[in-house]
Amino acid sequence: MSFRIVVLAKQVPDTRNVGKDAMKADGTVNRAALPAIFNPEDLNALEMALRVKDQIDGAEVIIVTMGPPRAADIIRESMYRGADSGILITDRRFAGSDTLATSYAISMAVRKLFPVNLVIAGRQAIDGDTAQVGPQVAEKLNFPQVTYAESIEAVDTNAITIKRRLERGIEVVKMPYPSVITVHGSAAPCRARNAKRLLKFKKARTLTELQEESMDYGDLFENRPYLRIQEWSVEDIEANTEYLGLGGSPTKVKKIENVVFTAKESLVMEGNDEELNHLMKNLIDTHIIG
């Protein structure tokens, strides 16, 4: 029996290493200026999907990512770790999409993959930190959702029981299919690359990548169709362009400012007893403490 799991993964700029030219004048991210990584919580999502696959005979895991051509990297990375195949949703007309437009495009791609049993996303992407795309995809597909998933308590072909991590505790919930899960960073980390899979999928490429690399791949895709990473355009997912890109995004960036904190005139000391005693006395005398 077939059981199809779609994992939503995003390639994100590594916001921990942001330089000055990271933003463009129109308020969108200049992705070219930043190292790109696999969004951390999407790796947790991939692991959860692989664990479902481990427990359900014949289950398959398909990665769906929307982004520029180089986002194919994370599809290959997922294949090395256990995903069966991947789809890159890529088209200039998606550029500038906010979470609503993004979730619309992703939901249309997931529809092309129907019947789908589970869609598993990360809780949030570190570039926007919005945590909106998962629930919005769920709504667009009219699937129920469980967010903040930490572990699978039980799973079979009828339902999945999930432990959720909340601010001050946990909740265990049971959900039928088809449905959406978003995975919290406290969930199990993703398994490492598998050496055999690395060899098998090293040459996985999108058609665009093949054309760009001057290497001759000959009949690569014909002989080994699993090496083909699908690229889907607006037409492929049958999306209405009105709902895509900047035009399809209800949120607009009015203004961006660099963060500047005005420096205070500070009293600097080396931390010897005398100085510290003086400081503490001062704080007591001015009733800040005491």
Place this chain on the structure above:
Amino acid sequence: MNNVFVYCELTEENSVAEVSIELCSKGRKLANDLGVKLEAVLIGNMSEEIASQLSPLGVDVLHLAQDKRFSPYTTMPHAAIVCGIFRKEQPEIALFGATSVGRDLAPRVASELRCGLTADCTSLEIGNHTEAKTGKEYTNLLYQIRPAFGGNIIATIINPDTRPQMATVREGVMKKEMVSNNYNIEVKKVDAEQFLNPAHFAVEIIERHIEAQKINIKNSNIIVAGGYGVGSRENFKLLFELADALGGEVGASRAAVDAGYVEHERQIGQTGVTVRPKLYIACGISGAVQHRAGMAESATIISINNDPNAPINNIADYVINGEVQDVIPKMIKYYRSNSK
């Protein structure tokens, strides 16, 4: 113009959550700026008396959907009821807490109503906008201001054409303010059944262990905050000792929380709580923008850091170039022998 709405959450003890109270206070101000009413939505298993917790905040109308199936929160019934109410009332603005409930619910509602949503706003203001391309003028929009891109920039987001203008805000970002003790609130009971069908109850809660909120650093006048530079869980005990002596609370940076030195509830900053104490002692904290976003408004800031160039020092009133392990015991010692 239409009204400002706040989706209110319930605590485990069935009272209105702090974050919702703060949002009602902010909502009241936005409603005043726009000259409109403030309305709240409460969905759960509680009695009408809960209105008395909201009226002092200046809530004009409370939409109350009562049923035992609505508590504890599950996504679909709450989303269906909120969407139902919003379709009818057409709010101008709708605010949600940036909590595990609000961040689960608000995107689902925004998607269904096809409107814009901005997560984790740190400031909300009313302002105008002229669209550069068309010259079209918009008045009285909600400026949704938030750090973006790992906190390296502050972005002002607007939703010119879709309503409601939706935003989530973390606990502690807005200030709770009472308007009046005898503010008149109108309670409207919602006939929730009209919005619901059995499919909304597909997700079943099997088990719940939620602790009551124990740690609340937000209201403390003195905060001793530790960062990754504190070095260990063990060393954090020094900070607890100092906080204890001064009658304050212990806070932390995300790096310290991630390293497991202290509980997540102590995290201060963009993804933690926002604090404005009289005294903030930053111990071994570098002062990344995301951290400063949650503490820069403290009245007096002391930084203890062995790096003289740590960014936190720029906003500190007192900079102590030293090791946390050396400096704190000295402070405790002096205080213990000199305070009354």
